[in-house]
Amino acid sequence: MTLSQTQRDGTASERIADGLRQSILGGEYPPGSRIIQDDLSARYGGSRIPVREALHQLETEGLVRMVANTGAWVASLTMAECSEVYQTRERIEPLLLRFSAEHLTKETLEQLDDLANRMEQSAEVEEFLELDRQFHFATYRGSTTHTLGPLVARLWNATQPYRRAYTTLVGSRNRRIFHDEHHMLVTALYDGDLELAEQVLALHIRRTRLHLERHPELFDPTPTQ
Amino acid sequence: MTLSQTQRDGTASERIADGLRQSILGGEYPPGSRIIQDDLSARYGGSRIPVREALHQLETEGLVRMVANTGAWVASLTMAECSEVYQTRERIEPLLLRFSAEHLTKETLEQLDDLANRMEQSAEVEEFLELDRQFHFATYRGSTTHTLGPLVARLWNATQPYRRAYTTLVGSRNRRIFHDEHHMLVTALYDGDLELAEQVLALHIRRTRLHLERHPELFDPTPTQ
DNA sequence: TATCGTGACATTGGATACAATGTGGTGTAG
DNA sequence: CTACACCACATTGTATCCAATGTCACGATA
Known part of the structure; x- marks a missing residue:
């Protein structure tokens, strides 16, 4: 990785x-x-x-x-803390994507397409989570960042248990938009439309956050327990 | 702090x-x-x-x-790495300001005005840097964030030596815009104009970055020396 | 019976000692 | 004179041991 x-x-x-x-x-x-x-x-x-x-x-x-x-x-997060991390991601991952996009190779773009397709077939939670991570990190593969890449990885890691809990909870229902957004992102990267790619990514993270916020029961009720 | x-x-x-x-x-x-x-x-x-x-x-x-x-x-940074940190700050500090702004007390707003004024009088580099830090961190005082506050502090810390070098280099010339931006930020916060405050802050960080990028001699020429 | 104190136990924080690794200087050979 | 090898030293990585702190259960007292 x-x-x-x-x-x-x-x-x-x-x-x-x-x-x-x-x-x-x-x-x-x-x-x-x-x-x-x-x-x-x-x-x-x-x-x-x-x-x-x-x-x-x-x-x-x-x-x-x-x-x-x-x-x-x-570590465990309250819903407010998790939401905060997602809002942070919403602002910085598009920046990381900007650093990365123009250096993405043809091979990586093909892998992205492949990963997006495989995710649609994926039924098992752990596999789904892993493919999702691989997909997004692959979009960042072109970046040679010093701080931003590791920072994004940290934010992903800190919220991983809650993605798992959410994914387990909702099963494979309502994932259509999720996959559509991935394909839109791939298309935007293929087209070299950086502005669109940034916006799709921001909306993708934002929508995921809003979905998470519908399930307060997944989170720690008390801060810094 | x-x-x-x-x-x-x-x-x-x-x-x-x-x-x-x-x-x-x-x-x-x-x-x-x-x-x-x-x-x-x-x-x-x-x-x-x-x-x-x-x-x-x-x-x-x-x-x-x-x-x-x-x-x-x-740690030492190349110019590209420092620039990367500033671009990250440009995206997330407005978010932190958003979390903070509505909870700022009257006392803090008055302190902000005072700090902005004292900075204009400040001639000594260390004092200038310290007041600048105090000013911005005071604008974030209303936030009760779990991740974002410490993250912003980290990004400030990592770039501190280069702010010092730049401030020392240029002396007190060309600080007019810098102070104007601070006062604009205070006014926007007084007015409760969150949108404006975010934009002023983003531009403030961006302009500082562009100024830093005019002085490659301040930075480490080789990455991860 | 409920609450508070007290003690033993479990666990962590830190110091000393030793092993492993890298560095720099010196000497020798080319 | 230069380049390479080698060795002594400096510095870091880790294990073992001990001290300090917190936890939990038990019992005494109101």
Whole structure:
């Protein structure tokens, strides 16, 4: 994944951070789960030192919440916080797309088309989520950004559990507009119509946010629990 | 500072992170400076463990760059990277202002007017930079954001050395428009004209970026040195 | 019975010690 | 004189150990 936040080498803390991040994003640890440092050091081998560094890392990424002398939990968001992240995405992802669009290769455009089609066939939640992520990150593949790419990845990660919960909840109903927007985005990129592509993307994120906001039951009721 | 990134308690790693962050922002360590873990542990007391956690923290904030088994340096930006940060700010700070504006108190509005006036009198670079930061962050004081506030603070911090270099370079010439924009922003907030306030802020950031881009000599010529 | 204090236990934060890795300088060969 | 290899040193990464803090259950008292 080009937008990966850690292109660093193989220190133990990075390995653990990567592994734990994948576990959280994969839904293995749901929001609010307690994280015990000893458990992680046992699971990944090694002492608690790199585990703590990994937890600090994930905390600044917004995936983990740590309280001193008390412990660490998988971060959970209130609806207002999740909505805030989506509104932020709505403003910056079109910018990232702008940086990327003119450098997209023919191959990537074809992959985008393929991904959009495969998503329409996808019935299983995890596959759907993964294809969606791959699709959007592929549209950003042309960017050589220093800050913006990793930032967008962070915002995606922080809201991943709620996309999962929402997708699971609504099943495959009402996804028509969702897929239409993806195809519109691909077409706009093919045509080189950057202005349109930015607008489609902004509306795509916005509509998803509005749908999420119809389901307050998915979110943590209390802030910073 | 309401937008502080670390509202945590008093663990040693947080103390060190806060101290080092202030040192970097204050210009004590210029971009590219090597950071030795032992030096920090001697300066702040304690062992290298909390120092390392602080460095990891500042790395994800974009203030420090670490390479495994090699060392840590104060982050430096190329002009393209700095420009990217400014373009990101141009998109999200108006959003943060939107979240904040309707909750600004009368007292804060008066402080804003006062700060804008004091900046016009300010001749010394450090004071100017500090007042500028205080001014903008005061406009965001009404926001109760979870992600966006700290994010904006991070983007400010990452570009602070280059604002300092630019301000030092150009002296107090050509600041007229800068101050005018501040006063326009205050007026728009007084009037409750949110649309105008957003636009003024976006243009303010944009113009600053364009001015910075006239001085490539301020930046690191090679990416990720 | 409910509430508050108290103690043992679980867990985290940090210091010291050691291993692993990178760096820079010196010497030698070409 | 230059370039390369090698070795000592500096610095970072990690493990183990101990101290500090929070949690939870139990019991005493109102």
